[in-house]
Amino acid sequence: MGRGVIAVDRVVAFVLGAGLVAAGAVGLGWRFDLIPDAPERLRFSWLPAATRTAWWPWATGAAGVLLVLLGLVWLIRHFRSRGVRRLRLAGSGHTGLLTADAKAAATAAGERLTQTAGVRSSSGRMVSDRGQLVAELNLTIEPTADLGTVQAAAEQTSHDLHRMVGRDDLHHRVQLHVARHEQTPARVR
Amino acid sequence: MSYETAKRPAGTAAVAPIGILAAVATVAVGVVGVHDDLQAAGAVRGPSWTEWLAGRLETIQPGDWTIPAGIIAVVVGLFFLVAALKPRRVTHSAVGRDGVWIRRRDIARLAAESAESVDSVVSVSAKSRRRTVRLTVRAIGDTDRVATELDTTVGERLAVLSPPPRIRKRVVEEH
Numbered sequence: 001m002g003r004g005v006i007a008v009d010r011v012v013a014f015v016l017g018a019g020l021v022a023a024g025a026v027g028l029g030w031r032f033d034l035i036p037d038a039p040e041r042l043r044f045s046w047l048p049a050a051t052r053t054a055w056w057p058w059a060t061g062a063a064g065v066l067l068v069l070l071g072l073v074w075l076i077r078h079f080r081s082r083g084v085r086r087l088r089l090a091g092s093g094h095t096g097l098l099t100a101d102a103k104a105a106a107t108a109a110g111e112r113l114t115q116t117a118g119v120r121s122s123s124g125r126m127v128s129d130r131g132q133l134v135a136e137l138n139l140t141i142e143p144t145a146d147l148g149t150v151q152a153a154a155e156q157t158s159h160d161l162h163r164m165v166g167r168d169d170l171h172h173r174v175q176l177h178v179a180r181h182e183q184t185p186a187r188v189r
Numbered sequence: 190m191s192y193e194t195a196k197r198p199a200g201t202a203a204v205a206p207i208g209i210l211a212a213v214a215t216v217a218v219g220v221v222g223v224h225d226d227l228q229a230a231g232a233v234r235g236p237s238w239t240e241w242l243a244g245r246l247e248t249i250q251p252g253d254w255t256i257p258a259g260i261i262a263v264v265v266g267l268f269f270l271v272a273a274l275k276p277r278r279v280t281h282s283a284v285g286r287d288g289v290w291i292r293r294r295d296i297a298r299l300a301a302e303s304a305e306s307v308d309s310v311v312s313v314s315a316k317s318r319r320r321t322v323r324l325t326v327r328a329i330g331d332t333d334r335v336a337t338e339l340d341t342t343v344g345e346r347l348a349v350l351s352p353p354p355r356i357r358k359r360v361v362e363e364h
Contacts, residue, residue: 001205009208013273016211020266028259031251041250047243057229060239064222071215078209134195143302147284147291147349155287162192171195172288175281178295 003130005077084126084133090166100165102126109161110137116153118145120179135161137174142182150176194288200278207272279319283351293317296347296354300324303346307338311363317354322347324358332360 029035050056087105089098106124114122121140126133135158141150158172225240227233281290300322301315309330316323324343328335339358347353 001201005208006202006204009202009204009211010273012211013204013207013269016207017266017269017271017273020262020269022266024259024262024264024266027251027255027262031255031259041248043248044243044246048240048247051237051240051243056239057226060222061226062222064219064224064226067215067219067222069219071212071217071219074212074215075209078205078212130196132195136195143298147299147346151285151289151349154289155285158288159192168191169193171193173195173198174289175198176284176289176291176295178291178298180298 001078002080002082002128005074008074082127082129084128087126087133087165087167105161105165106135106137109135109157110139112160113137113139113153113157116150118142118150119153120183132171133167133169135165135170135172137172138177139174140177140179143178143180144182145178147176192287197279197283198281198290200280202277203275204272207269282354284349286351291350293319296322296350299346300343300356303343304339307335307342309335310339320352320354322354322356324356326358326360327363328360329363332362336360 026035030038084102086099087102089100092098103125106126108124110122110124113119118141119139120142122137124135124137127136128134129136137154137158139150139154154174154176158174161172162170221238224233225237228235228237281292282296283289284291294317297315297317300317301313301324304310304313304315304324304326307326307328309328311327311329313327314325322343324339326335326339336358339360340356343356344353347356
């Protein structure tokens with residue numbers, strides 16, 4: 001889910017919320033005669049007449065198609081992956097394009113971290129997060145792991161990944177998860 | 190070369206479910222419009238949905254229905270407003286200052302593991318809040334000594350967090 005779709009959600013929720021509060025308050029005020037000079041009833045006699053005109057089906061049809069498309073795009077944006085597949089590398093120009101498999105680079109960095117004491121497993125990916133290109137490493141560590149050792153190794157590997165990719169706009173983030181129980185080595189018979 | 194750290198991890202926005210519902214509602218309203226167009230063209234049988242709705246809305250006057258409808262509208266509206274303005278939840282704490290993060294429940298797991306290693310401790314339950322780790326420990330023997338050792342052991346274990354959390358503990362003597 002991107003930043004843009006959340007911004008749209010916030011604006012829509014705010015407008016709908018303000019509208020509902022206002023409509024509810026006006027409705028209650030009307031019911032309890034708290035609004036001075038309020039009419040007894042509101043008549044929209046033009047509304048049924050409009051639905052019987054020749055242009056009405058065309059208008060509803062066009063608006064309907066537009067709303068279906070708009071709604072579907074809005075819905076899909078909520079579930080779209082933020083993953084970045086390929087990275088354009090420094091040195092690309094008119095003569096050629098240099099790209100790298102973004103996920104493979106992040107996965108390799110994560111794999112290297114599994115050699116650190118206390119790191120059980122890892123996964124890595126490149127994502128576009130709140131306007132930043134982010135190399136995101138997720139590490140599962142043992143409950144007995146030394147946090148300082150893992151932190152130092154994670155920072156070092158992130159710096160190595162920066163040097164390898166060579167892009168100034170790359171950001172890094174390492175997220176640690178602690179396993180519930182310590183992994184016991186398989187019993188040898 | 191600069192090693193820029195990414196923004197702090199954040200939970201899902203509270204407004205996202207409302208956005209998803211609103212998107213589905215937009216599609217549903219669109220379907221009504223398309224239905225009436227097809228109905229007018231003779232491709233679909235039955236009455237026009239918008240004509241039925243226009244008939245219902247022709248005259249509006251307050252009645253008994255206005256009270257529950259008004260209350261529901263205000264409550265739902267307030268809920269939408271709060272969700273629209275609510276910032277995304279902070280889910281992680283920093284480990285050091287260079288882009289390494291850990292979830293709260295994982296801090297609690299590390300604290301519990303450290304507390305279990307203290308001599309005389311029988312069982313531990315740990316909870317982690319924003320700035321505090323709360324330990325409930327059952328121990329045999331000298332509870333004051335256990336409390337002091339808990340401070341040292343768990344404090345050292347979590348010292349790398351920035352800022353290091355406060356450790357609140359309750360040591361219960363096991364008989």
